[in-house]
Amino acid sequence: MQLNEILEENSTKAISKKTNISESNIELLLAKEFDRLKRVKTFGFISILEREYKVDLSALKQEAEEYYAQYHQKESVTLGLPMQEEKKGKSKLFLLIVLGLLGYASWYFFTQFDQKQLMGMLPFSEEKIVSMNVDGESNEAQNSTESLTVSESSNSVNN
Numbered sequence: 001m002q003l004n005e006i007l008e009e010n011s012t013k014a015i016s017k018k019t020n021i022s023e024s025n026i027e028l029l030l031a032k033e034f035d036r037l038k039r040v041k042t043f044g045f046i047s048i049l050e051r052e053y054k055v056d057l058s059a060l061k062q063e064a065e066e067y068y069a070q071y072h073q074k075e076s077v078t079l080g081l082p083m084q085e086e087k088k089g090k091s092k093l094f095l096l097i098v099l100g101l102l103g104y105a106s107w108y109f110f111t112q113f114d115q116k117q118l119m120g121m122l123p124f125s126e127e128k129i130v131s132m133n134v135d136g137e138s139n140e141a142q143n144s145t146e147s148l149t150v151s152e153s154s155n156s157v158n159n
Contacts (some may be wrong), residue, residue: 003030003060006053019048029060034067042068 006015007030012023028036029045037045042064046057 003049003057006049006055015049019045019052021045021048032060032063032067034064035071039064039068 010018012026015021015026016023025037025041025045028034029042029049034042043061046061046064049055050057
């Protein structure tokens with residue numbers, strides 16, 4: 001079965017949809033205009049057609065091989081040198097300066113800032129906790145002495 005017989009059964013549009021080969025490339029294969037197709041594409045298209053329609057297109061392959069052997073075209077891929085990327089990140093010096101400024105600011109804040117003002121701004125400073133504990137202990141002591149006096153006075157009234 002040749003490509004012509006496949007085209008008799010199916011239109012180029014139907015073949016194109018089934019094989020994902022463009023209609024213009026199918027027409028170039030049909031007209032055997034191998035000069036307008038690259039070697040790799042020609043043999044790829046032929047193998048796709050053979051696979052999809054389960055036909056033997058060895059005669060078309062042979063014609064393509066003869067054409068490419070006669071008109072030896074060098075197909076090569078040109079690779080350019082990789083471009084060197086410029087640094088897009090921050091420089092190390094900038095990072096060092098920022099870290100130095102942060103260190104200086106924190107040192108200044110903890111050593112030069114008024115400690116009393118700092119303690120007043122903190123919600124639970126040590127002085128407040130200590131004063132609360134001392135006040136709490138003195139209140140407990142007062143409560144216990146008051147309860148003792150109340151119980152002693154009630155005992156004396158009962159006697």
